[in-house]
Amino acid sequence: MRPSTGLSANVPADGPGCARLGPMRKNLIKKGDEHLRYEIREIVEIANEIVAMGVPMIWENIGDPVAKGERLPVWMKHVVEEAVRDDRTYAYSPTKGDLTARRFVLDYFSNDHLCTEEEIIFFNGLGDAINKIFSNLSTSARVIGPNPTYPSHATAEAMHFGGDHITYPLMLDQNGRIDLATLEATVKGNEDIVGILVINPNNPLGVVHSREDLVEVVRIARENSCFLLFDEIYQHLVFDPSKIVRLSEIIGDVPGISMKGVSKEIPWPGSRCGWIEIYNINADENFRGYIHTIFVSKMLEVCSTTLPQVVFPKIVTHPEFQAFLATRLDKYRRRAATALAIFDGCAVLKPIVPDGVFYLTVVIDTVTFPNTVDLAARNDDVRNYLDKLEGDPTLRTDKRFAYELMGAEGVCVVPLSGFSSPVDGFRMTLLEEDEALFEETCRRIRRGAQAYFRA
Numbered sequence: 001m002r003p004s005t006g007l008s009a010n011v012p013a014d015g016p017g018c019a020r021l022g023p024m025r026k027n028l029i030k031k032g033d034e035h036l037r038y039e040i041r042e043i044v045e046i047a048n049e050i051v052a053m054g055v056p057m058i059w060e061n062i063g064d065p066v067a068k069g070e071r072l073p074v075w076m077k078h079v080v081e082e083a084v085r086d087d088r089t090y091a092y093s094p095t096k097g098d099l100t101a102r103r104f105v106l107d108y109f110s111n112d113h114l115c116t117e118e119e120i121i122f123f124n125g126l127g128d129a130i131n132k133i134f135s136n137l138s139t140s141a142r143v144i145g146p147n148p149t150y151p152s153h154a155t156a157e158a159m160h161f162g163g164d165h166i167t168y169p170l171m172l173d174q175n176g177r178i179d180l181a182t183l184e185a186t187v188k189g190n191e192d193i194v195g196i197l198v199i200n201p202n203n204p205l206g207v208v209h210s211r212e213d214l215v216e217v218v219r220i221a222r223e224n225s226c227f228l229l230f231d232e233i234y235q236h237l238v239f240d241p242s243k244i245v246r247l248s249e250i251i252g253d254v255p256g257i258s259m260k261g262v263s264k265e266i267p268w269p270g271s272r273c274g275w276i277e278i279y280n281i282n283a284d285e286n287f288r289g290y291i292h293t294i295f296v297s298k299m300l301e302v303c304s305t306t307l308p309q310v311v312f313p314k315i316v317t318h319p320e321f322q323a324f325l326a327t328r329l330d331k332y333r334r335r336a337a338t339a340l341a342i343f344d345g346c347a348v349l350k351p352i353v354p355d356g357v358f359y360l361t362v363v364i365d366t367v368t369f370p371n372t373v374d375l376a377a378r379n380d381d382v383r384n385y386l387d388k389l390e391g392d393p394t395l396r397t398d399k400r401f402a403y404e405l406m407g408a409e410g411v412c413v414v415p416l417s418g419f420s421s422p423v424d425g426f427r428m429t430l431l432e433e434d435e436a437l438f439e440e441t442c443r444r445i446r447r448g449a450q451a452y453f454r455a
């Protein structure tokens with residue numbers, strides 16, 4: 001017999017004969033929930049309200065080439081169609097991932113001196129990997145990451161600990177170079193730090209870190225018995241491929257994890273497919289045990305989606321793939337040049353010159369231009385809505401600017417504060433397919449910034 005709950009689906013909770021539903025016996029919300037933010041998508045909710053008030057929006061917030069209108073070539077669709085006809089792609093894959101895909105990763109992307117196919121694990125997108133990496137880390141063990149940073153890393157690390165993410169600065173006045181002195185001092189001064197996260201090429205800055213800086217990061221990890229976590233999801237999206245140095249080239253004997261995926265390069269973000277390569281797993285028993293917990297937590301889900309794993313090696317080795325990638329990169333290079341030219345001479349906007357990826361981060365010089373004036377919102381509804389949002393005195397200047405820009409110019413960018421940055425600014429993309437629209441977008445941003453900051 002089913003145990004009685006004292007409530008029936010048809011009887012209101014406070015109906016006759018019913019026990020009134022009291023507060024939950026215990027708090028359900030995990031400590032640190034205030035860190036659970038993802039500005040890249042949260043800004044969309046505000047933008048949607050503004051759109052509903054009659055303002056058409058240019059979406060510059062999310063790094064999805066497909067959503068931004070990039071077309072997938074027909075040959076790529078044929079590769080996927082062929083895979084869909086194979087019953088094998090409807091089955092579970094092994095927990096670590098399809099063996100052919102893991103062998104391919106080892107041959108194409110990794111280094112068999114550091115890693116075997118058994119130390120490659122596929123996930124449902126790197127977002128899934130990020131979650132598992134941090135949620136399986138002992139609560140008091142901390143990973144230091146860059147600021148600005150990609151919010152999923154910062155949030156997952158903060159949530160696992162229940163406190164602020166520990167960061168080291170990327171120096172925005174030096175085009176995003178790693179502040180090695182601060183990194184080293186912070187790692188030395190905090191015994192809880194067990195890992196160092198580097199995002200290279202970087203999101204949101206779009207810069208590639210130099211070999212000499214990365215070698216220093218490895219030295220700091222080695223000298224302080226930390227592991228390395230390199231997010232290299234944008235590894236092939238660089239303007240000058242000779243500039244990128246991967247973790248596998250410099251890690252030596254330090255334990256580490258490289259994170260890669262298909263969302264950006266193919267581009268197939270909706271496939272939810274990424275992987276981690278674990279280097280020097282046997283260098284440390286504790287590190288090995290930690291990786292085992294990540295593997296077991298993936299096992300609890302059985303495996304990641306099979307289809308993209310099966311398809312991905314076929315796409316990357318297709319004779320037309322490199323040319324397709326080159327065409328995309330060429331567009332990003334041109335978009336970056338256009339944006340830099342339009343922002344040039346606008347004293348309040350200080351763009352970071354990207355080395356690739358498809359983002360452009362622009363620092364706002366709020367020191368020289370501290371005074372702001374509201375922009376002319378498109379209509380009274382929008383003005384009232386913005387006034388309500390901006391009534392919060394703790395709201396950062398770059399958020400206020402992003403809101404005003406949406407209300408007046410119909411452009412949605414992500415405030416840099418959403419990337420854990422203490423410096424104000426914003427991130428836009430280089431993805432726009434329509435060149436004229438991209439130029440118009442940059443002009444609107446410049447006009448909005450000049451008016452808002454009285455520059």
Ligand SMILES: Cc1ncc(COP(=O)(O)O)c(C=O)c1O
Nearest residue numbers: 125126127150203233261263274
């Ligand atoms: C640096 C970085 N890492 C990881 C991810 C997550 O990628 P995925 O689509 O594989 O979850 C992103 C997505 O934007 C990213 O920019």
